[in-house]
Amino acid sequence: MALRRTGLLGGSFDPVHLAHIALAETARTTLDLDEVQLIPAADPWQRGPLAASAAHRLAMLHIAVTGRAHIHVNPLEIQRGGPTYTIDTLRELPASADYFWILGADQLENFCSWQHWQEIISLVTLAVAQRPGARLTPAQPLIEHLKKLDRQLIELPFEPTEISATLVRQRLARGQSTNGLLDVAVAQYIKQNGLYQAPVA
Numbered sequence: 001m002a003l004r005r006t007g008l009l010g011g012s013f014d015p016v017h018l019a020h021i022a023l024a025e026t027a028r029t030t031l032d033l034d035e036v037q038l039i040p041a042a043d044p045w046q047r048g049p050l051a052a053s054a055a056h057r058l059a060m061l062h063i064a065v066t067g068r069a070h071i072h073v074n075p076l077e078i079q080r081g082g083p084t085y086t087i088d089t090l091r092e093l094p095a096s097a098d099y100f101w102i103l104g105a106d107q108l109e110n111f112c113s114w115q116h117w118q119e120i121i122s123l124v125t126l127a128v129a130q131r132p133g134a135r136l137t138p139a140q141p142l143i144e145h146l147k148k149l150d151r152q153l154i155e156l157p158f159e160p161t162e163i164s165a166t167l168v169r170q171r172l173a174r175g176q177s178t179n180g181l182l183d184v185a186v187a188q189y190i191k192q193n194g195l196y197q198a199p200v201a
């Protein structure tokens with residue numbers, strides 16, 4: 001039986017925004033994926049504390065994927081808890097799929113600082129999207145290791161967009177509109193639950 005082609009989009013999702021969803025959809029169609037899993041991190045170890053709880057971030061993700069049959073939320077990192085290392089996640093996933101790790105160019109620039117990044121690229125194919133201010137060219141150690149493993153890095157045809165969770169949090173804290181940045185139902189959830197009111201550090 002053919003392996004299920006599965007995209008994995010990990011993130012803090014604090015909160016999930018429209019670029020995340022566009023990225024998941026672009027990867028799905030470009031790579032002919034059977035599904036894309038959005039995987040919220042429990043405690044992204046390279047960041048300071050997140051603004052919203054894991055429960056709220058999960059709830060917003062579920063709202064954002066409503067009606068999108070091929071995009072699912074996988075809560076395994078939140079269930080595992082503790083500092084989030086992608087390698088632990090990949091080791092937990094069933095071997096019955098062909099995995100694509102979807103990421104923005106900012107995280108590609110950072111990739112060689114990830115725990116056990118060499119093992120990560122032996123388990124998944126990286127699929128990267130442009131992001132303003134970040135370079136798409138992989139670092140030399142990554143290029144060399146991909147070559148050693150005979151792995152390709154896939155560049156997704158993604159229109160660069162300035163949308164970021166930081167921008168969303170800033171706008172919410174200032175009482176400004178998030179039109180065009182967030183799913184309308186996610187924006188409603190944020191309002192109803194009084195999230196992201198504190199000034200952004």
Ligand SMILES: Nc1ncnc2c1ncn2[C@@H]1O[C@H](COP(=O)(O)OP(=O)(O)OP(=O)(O)O)[C@@H](O)[C@H]1O
Pocket residue numbers: 010011012013014019020023102103104105106107129130131132161162163164165166167
């Ligand atoms: N506008 C975007 N363009 C391309 N990739 C993006 C974009 N926004 C997020 N991503 C990618 O989605 C993944 C998850 O991102 P994350 O949840 O950290 O959102 P973020 O907008 O980068 O958050 P923050 O502003 O808090 O850093 C990362 O791989 C990131 O590079």
Ligand SMILES: O=C(O)c1ccc[n+]([C@@H]2O[C@H](COP(=O)([O-])O)[C@@H](O)[C@H]2O)c1
Pocket residue numbers: 009010011012013039041044046047084085086087107113114115
């Ligand atoms: O495994 C690591 O060491 C590692 C280091 C930095 C980031 N990541 C993952 O990259 C994804 C995007 O992270 P972030 O901080 O941009 O939300 C998310 O799934 C993180 O868990 C993973």
